[in-house]
Amino acid sequence: MxxxxxxxxxxxxxxxxxxxxxxxxxxxxxxxxxxxxxxxxxxxxxxxxxxxxxxxxxxxxxxxxxxxxxxxxxxxxxxxxxxxxxxxxxxxxxxxxxxxxxxxxxxxxxxxxxxxxxxxxxxxxxxxxxxxxxxxxxxxxxxxxxxxxxxxxxxxxxxxxxxxxxxxxxxxxxxxxxxxxxxxxxxxxxxxxxxxxxGGQKRRSDSFDKVGALLFMVGISSVIFGISNASSWGWLSVQTIFIFAAALITLLILLLWEQRQTFPFLPIRALRISAVSYGLIVSCASFMLANTLLVVIPFYLSGTAGLSPSTAGYMLAAYPITLALAGPVAGYLSDRYGSRRFMFLGLGGMGSGFALLALYLGQLPVIGVLAVLALIGLGMGLIASPNNSFIMKHAPAEHIGSIGSMIALTRNAGMVIGAALGLGVIPRGAGQPGQAELLASYQSVFEINLYVCIGVITLLGYAIHRDRKRRSQ
Structure with a gap:
């Protein structure tokens, strides 16, 4: 198609x-x-x-x-x-x-x-x-x-x-x-x-699913609101549990409603395409990983490492610089050689960076942290554009607007989840945590990121294997 x-x-x-x-x-x-x-x-x-x-x-x-x-x-x-x-x-x-x-x-x-x-x-x-x-x-x-x-x-x-x-x-x-x-x-x-x-667009004239749109807005807003406030409320507090329960119920009702609609609000048919669905998962996960890093590392650089805010800011620039260099190149090469290998390479690069931070953060010199930031930025650059191109390549023509917005949605959701995860591991309380406690907290979140990377790589590999098996039958 x-x-x-x-x-x-x-x-x-x-x-x-x-x-x-x-x-x-x-x-x-x-x-x-x-x-x-x-x-x-x-x-x-x-x-x-x-x-x-x-x-x-x-x-x-x-x-x-x-x-x-x-x-x-x-x-x-x-x-x-x-x-x-x-x-x-x-x-x-x-x-x-x-x-x-x-x-x-x-x-x-x-x-x-x-x-x-x-x-x-x-x-x-x-x-x-x-x-x-x-x-x-x-x-x-x-x-x-x-x-x-x-x-x-x-x-x-x-x-x-x-x-x-x-x-x-x-x-x-x-x-x-x-x-x-x-x-x-x-x-x-x-x-x-x-x-x-x-010109150039074939517009759709089917009816607009207002109920589905309302259910989606209520459900996703509840999820994002709960994630944004869970660190201050407490992840097991009554408010947090209530918000997440309400969001879950709303989203379940949305899925049941969408299954019965001739023209559903969500692009259900497109989301059933495995390349689209796991591409969106990669999008959400990669931005979650990146934003966790960008939330936690400034605390480490300014606190544990004792750098000035300006020096920490200059070091953080290593991430967007390598991303800016890798992104267009990866996009160009993915046009010629396909997207999947770059997605694997990018996830591998990000995973390697988080493995180094999880294992050796307290032992890495400043130049070592700088190199890891550059490595993770390089990995993100290898993922983002090939993944977006991969998703849109497999999206049905009549749903490219909806799928494009879903890419932006997963990007924003990943950033929120990453920020909540990063802030959630920083110790709170009346007493000031010691440097060893802070370092252990930072390493724990990078360990979580490493596991997420491994999980997404496994999911991506399984989905590709299943697609090849299905085509060979």
Whole structure:
């Protein structure tokens, strides 16, 4: 079955210049949305002082943004299938840019939170449709490289947001947290309207499953909300158990409902394709592994290793640098040689890095930690773009919007799970933990990551073996 979803002449109807600026517009959005997600984290105490409120409300600046994006990604993918990926993507830029400007005029925390949610709606609109647009308008022989560039933009945005947020918190007012990206967002909006092609998509006209969409949003929001707060509530607390139980019941009802629908909200038929389902599992797991590292290692570098925050920040740059170098190359090579071997190599690289951290973290010199960060970044670069290309290659044409949004969903979910896991192992309590206790906690989470890597490699190998066996019959 063709997976491009385009008329035969459309993919090659644009000059190299048009395609370059289209990719620039898409990548700027991918960078900005993840950059904005993390830039406010360091400044949360500053918001409590300015708005004279408690940290519980202020944390919704981060948690609410993430919840809205995660809950709306499949909805926006569906909207793209029906009304056009270009329209949803570009309107998302407009909402995001305008809300970013309006945020700086907030005089009350409630106003700021509402506008932050509008900003998240915009981010969900273009996050859910950017991979579909690339699948539509980039030729198959260049698609892996294009997806690799987008994956690199996502990683760089997630990495640079907290670093730049720390500098702004130290030297500027909080308004700059929402203004600094506005020129780039405005430029991306103009480029998107000018260079993303208007035609080429076969839109779907089937009915929209509103009940399925509502059940999904409630269920996935409950999961993300529970994971985000479990560390502070306690994983076995009444609140945590209640939230997870409600989420489980809601998601079970959703699955039963979707099985009875002619046009279900979730792309059930596509998710039954093993290449799509295990590709999404790899996506979620890889971002969980990466975000666990990025949450825990700064504590180790600044605390146990005794490095200054600036030195720790420079060391952390090893991860996105190697990812940025490996991502487009892996995408290009996967177009020629297939994706699976790069996915295995990437998971092996990440697993090797976590094995070194789990076994030798306290004994590694600073240059050793730097090398491990680079190794894990290299592994992530080898996974992301080949995996995305692999998923979209096997996705039915009528579901590329939904599957593209599912890739973004698994990415965001993995980042949340990784952050919760990383923060969850850091000792809490009245007394200050000793260095040995802290080191053991850090090593324990890296050991968990190693087991996750082994599990995903095993799952991937089994799925590939099963597919080959089925084709040979």
């Amino acid at each position: 063709s997976t491009s979803g385009i008329r035969p002449h459309r993919a090659h109807a644009f000059t190299g210049k048009h395609r370059f600026f289209m990719m620039m517009a898409i990548c700027m959005g991918a960078f900005i949305s993840h950059f904005t997600a993390g830039i406010v984290n360091v400044s949360l105490p500053q918001f409590t002082q300015f708005f004279q409120t408690d940290l519980g409300k202020v944390q919704w600046i981060t948690t609410g943004y993430l919840l809205v994006i995660t809950a709306l990604l499949p909805v926006m993918g569906k909207m793209g299938d029906r009304y056009g990926f270009r329209r949803i993507h570009n309107l998302g830029y407009v909402f995001f840019t305008i809300s970013s400007i309006l945020l700086t005029f907030s005089t009350h925390i409630s106003v700021l939170l509402v506008l932050r949610m509008v900003q998240a709606v915009g981010a969900a609109m273009f996050q859910a449709t950017n991979i579909a647009l690339i699948t539509l308008h980039v030729p198959k022989e260049n698609r892996g490289r294009a997806l690799g560039i987008v994956s690199t933009a996502v990683a760089l945005g997630a990495m640079t947001g907290p670093i730049l947020g720390g500098w702004i918190a130290e030297w500027f007012s909080w308004q700059w947290l929402f203004l600094i990206h506005v020129p780039a967002a405005a430029a991306a909006t103009l480029l998107a309207f000018r260079y993303i092609p208007v």
